[in-house]
Amino acid sequence: xxxxxxxxxxxxxxxxxxxxxxxxxxxxxxxxxxxxxxxxxxxxxxxxxxxxxxxxxxxxxxxxxxxxxxxxxxxxxxxxxxxxxxxxxxxxxxxxxxxxxxxxxxxxxxxxxxxxxxxxxxxxxxxxxxxxxxxxxxxxxxxxxxxxxxxxxxxxxxxxxxxxxxxxxxxxxxxxxxxxxxxxxxxxxxxxxxxxxxxxxxxxxxxxxxxxxxxxxxxxxxxxxxxxxxxxxxxxxxxxxxxxxxxxxxxxxxxxxxxxxxxxxxxxxxxxxxxxxxxxxxxxxxxxxxxxxxxxxxxxxxxxxxxxxxxxxxxxxxxxxxxxxxxxxxxxxxxxxxxxxxxxxxxxxxxxxxxxxxxxxxxxxxxxxxxxxxxxxxxxxxxxxxxxxxxxxxxxxxxxxxxxxxxxxxxxxxxxxxxxxxxxxxx
Numbered sequence: 001x002x003x004x005x006x007x008x009x010x011x012x013x014x015x016x017x018x019x020x021x022x023x024x025x026x027x028x029x030x031x032x033x034x035x036x037x038x039x040x041x042x043x044x045x046x047x048x049x050x051x052x053x054x055x056x057x058x059x060x061x062x063x064x065x066x067x068x069x070x071x072x073x074x075x076x077x078x079x080x081x082x083x084x085x086x087x088x089x090x091x092x093x094x095x096x097x098x099x100x101x102x103x104x105x106x107x108x109x110x111x112x113x114x115x116x117x118x119x120x121x122x123x124x125x126x127x128x129x130x131x132x133x134x135x136x137x138x139x140x141x142x143x144x145x146x147x148x149x150x151x152x153x154x155x156x157x158x159x160x161x162x163x164x165x166x167x168x169x170x171x172x173x174x175x176x177x178x179x180x181x182x183x184x185x186x187x188x189x190x191x192x193x194x195x196x197x198x199x200x201x202x203x204x205x206x207x208x209x210x211x212x213x214x215x216x217x218x219x220x221x222x223x224x225x226x227x228x229x230x231x232x233x234x235x236x237x238x239x240x241x242x243x244x245x246x247x248x249x250x251x252x253x254x255x256x257x258x259x260x261x262x263x264x265x266x267x268x269x270x271x272x273x274x275x276x277x278x279x280x281x282x283x284x285x286x287x288x289x290x291x292x293x294x295x296x297x298x299x300x301x302x303x304x305x306x307x308x309x310x311x312x313x314x315x316x317x318x319x320x321x322x323x324x325x326x327x328x329x330x331x332x333x334x335x336x337x338x339x340x341x342x343x344x345x346x347x348x349x350x351x352x353x354x355x356x357x358x359x360x361x362x363x364x365x366x367x368x369x370x371x372x373x374x375x376x377x378x379x380x381x382x383x384x385x386x387x388x389x390x391x392x393x394x395x396x397x398x399x400x401x402x403x404x405x406x407x408x409x410x411x412x413x414x415x416x417x418x419x420x421x422x423x424x425x426x427x
Contacts, residue, residue: 003079008109010304015108016096017079019071024104027067028060035063064098076108086113089308111308116366119299122423126291130284134276142272143265146258147250153243159206160242162192166204167241170215174233181225182233186240197233204239212238224340289417292424297356297363305362310354317350317357318343365409367416375411383407 001020007013032054037047041057044050054060072093080087091108098104153165160166166189172182191201203215215235223229248254255268262268322332336342367373375383384407388395 001075001078001082003082005083005085011112011114011306013110013112015076015079015083015085015091015110017075017106017108019075019104019106021101021103023071023075024067027071028063030070031063031066035066060100061098068095068098068104071104072106075106079108080110085110087111088113088306089312111306113309114305114362115303116362117301117303118363118366118370119296119301121296121299121363121367121420124292124295124420124424125427126288126295126424127427128284128287128291130280130287132277132280132284134273134280138276139269139273142276143250143258143269147247147254148245150254150257151245151247154246155209156242156244157208158242159208160191160204160239161244162201162205163190163245165190165243165245166239167243168204168237168239170235170237172233172235174228174231179228179233182235200235204237207239209239209242212236285421288424288426289421292421293360293364293417295424296367296420297359300359300363300366302359302362305355305358309358310351313354313358314347314350317354318346321346321350361413364413364416364420367420368412371416371419373412373415375408379411380404380407383411 001018003015003017005013005015032051036049036054039049039054040046041049041053044053076091076093087110089111091110093106093108096105096107156164168187168189169185170183170187172179189195189201189204191204193201195201197217197219199217200215203217204213207213213236215237216232217235218232219225219228219230221230248257250265252264255262255265259268259271262271322335325332325335330338332343336346384395384398384402387393387402388398391398
């Protein structure tokens with residue numbers, strides 16, 4: 001096979017490659033043996049048509065397209081490897097010539113990975129907003145949140161206040177006409193929670209059980225039901241019960257109710273402090289990593305990032321997200337219906353920072369290459385074992401899903417990230 005590459009513009013070019021007759025002939029034989037099974041030609045039993053007769057009646061060229069489809073993937077990959085090109089998008093392949101008895105000549109328009117000129121990526125100085133210290137107020141807030149989760153609702157005879165729960169019936173109308181979805185019975189509504197239309201809950205504050213209140217509100221202009229958006233409505237609301245939230249005492253018994261692994265409130269606070277410290281430490285490390293990598297990317301020069309790479313990143317991110325939804329039993333159509341968005345909305349969302357993500361990946365790959373980072377067999381095996389444990393899969397399944405090249409690439413990238421982050425100093 002002969003190959004050549006011609007640059008057309010930055011990061012775009014054309015590969016010319018050939019497929020030799022010693023590849024073409026076996027492919028044509030395979031196609032013929034497959035199609036002849038279904039041929040019914042007078043004078044010959046089905047599936048027993050001689051090749052010479054086929055060529056005479058249909059022409060050998062009738063087999064070319066199927067043979068080409070079988071041969072192109074391997075021939076194209078071989079050409080890319082021979083030319084040592086790093087192709088980053090699907091090629092556009094065209095046939096130049098398919099003369100009988102001659103080698104076939106094809107071209108492939110390709111997009112190649114852009115050149116990355118690294119700047120400083122080690123010993124960087126970065127600043128981050130994340131803090132590692134945990135305050136007493138944060139620990140107390142965590143305890144209070146858990147304490148409120150154990151609160152009980154008790155009936156009260158006094159007027160409702162924000163934070164109370166009112167059990168209500170309501171009937172909504174616009175200009176005296178009831179509308180769909182505007183009626184409810186024995187609905188428990190926490191006042192101040194913002195569950196209902198703005199202004200609704202506020203008008204129940206100060207009223208007691210047994211009262212009927214005319215609640216007047218205006219639907220927001222962006223309300224999901226377009227026929228109600230922006231309109232004034234009256235909700236005749238009957239309060240059946242008012243319940244106050246009664247929280248348990250802040251003592252050792254509460255601590256044991258919250259967490260059966262502790263005996264005292266001080267032990268619970270100590271446990272929460274440790275958990276919060278671990279969370280903040282992880283968030284701090286993530287912030288340092290992000291800042292250091294962002295700076296390494298900023299210091300690098302990337303020669304004309306191909307739009308095809310950005311588009312491919314958007315596709316990858318969308319497919320990953322929708323795939324995760326699918327595994328949870330939510331189809332793409334269902335997701336768009338639930339969220340009130342479209343595929344185009346999602347594409348725009350992921351397109352916002354796709355450019356940055358692609359540049360980041362390119363710089364990390366360039367650092368790994370510059371440092372000569374590679375993955376040993378032991379490291380690949382450990383990565384497979386870790387992934388299998390994380391996703392509750394057999395190691396054999398992981399090996400089938402991920403190619404060795406992909407695993408080696410990811411391990412080298414992790415080493416590059418560790419180098420960039422590990423040598424950074426926080427100012």
